[in-house]
Amino acid sequence: MIRTEIKVETMVNKIKKTEEKVISTLGDIKQTVADFTDMFADMKGNITDEMLLKSDEIKRREGSFKNLFDETRTNLTSDMETKREELTQLQEKLERPAIAFHAHHVVDLLLNTADEIIIFTKSVINEGTGYDTSTGIFTAPVGGLYQFSVHTCTLYKKYAFIGLVLEDNVIASDSSYDEDYYTCSSFGAIVRVRSGEKVWVKSTSSSSSRQLVQDEHRMNRFSGILINN
Structure with missing residues (x-):
């Protein structure tokens, strides 16, 4: 137990x-x-x-x-x-096409015919072949904004009234005169020209007292260039 x-x-x-x-x-x-x-x-x-x-x-x-x-x-x-x-x-x-011309040398210096076209017969440049040295007329190869410039010289005691013409409309003009010396002046315009339209320089007032002059120191010239088309 x-x-x-x-x-x-x-x-x-x-x-x-x-x-x-x-x-x-x-x-x-x-x-x-x-x-x-x-x-x-x-x-x-x-x-x-x-x-x-x-x-x-x-x-x-x-x-x-x-x-x-x-x-x-x-x-x-x-x-x-x-x-x-x-x-x-x-x-x-x-x-943009290159359109430009620069022509000089006027053969007929007398401005005695009404609305006579002033022909610049020697071409320095003629890009686009728009200017015709035989007629003095520029025909726009393409439409666009153009700038034209005109320079003319006047015989002493003679007058010159010159106009820049677009399709028979004078778009710019100039005049010159001097009693004792040859005088030269320039003018121009910027204008829109349609393809095929024509531009030229003319005498806007004609008489026997109207006459240009040119020599080695004085050159009459007409130029234009396409700015924008």
Whole structure:
């Protein structure tokens, strides 16, 4: 009986010790879980804060990149538009025909015939072959904006009344006179001329007192150039 009690007591002690170990182990596990939970929370907080910082940095960089992209796109668009305009202007210049003439030397210096065409017989340049040295008439090869210039010299004690004519309409005129010396004067006009229209120089007032003069110091001349078509 005594032996049995001793065995029972021994078993109870073992059970108590085992129970204490289990409770201690459970406490350790609980503390470990609590520590791990706190550590995970801290890690989560740190990760969240770091992610937020990274997110803000990414947003900031996205904003900077967007601004840089918009600025670059604007500059490129402006540059492309400028280059397009330059190419258009260059193309227009390449497509524009070269029309220009410069003629001088008048054979008939007397201006005693009504509406007499003044013929400049020597051609220095005649791009586009619009000017005819035999008639003194310029025929526009293409329509456009032209500039014409006339220079004449008058004998002393003589008059000269000169007109620039477009299709029988005087578009510019000049007169000159001097009692004692030769005198020279220039005039001109910028006018739109249609293809095939004619331009010439004539005496707008004719009589025996009208006369031009020319020598190595004085040159009568007629010129024109296509400015834009």
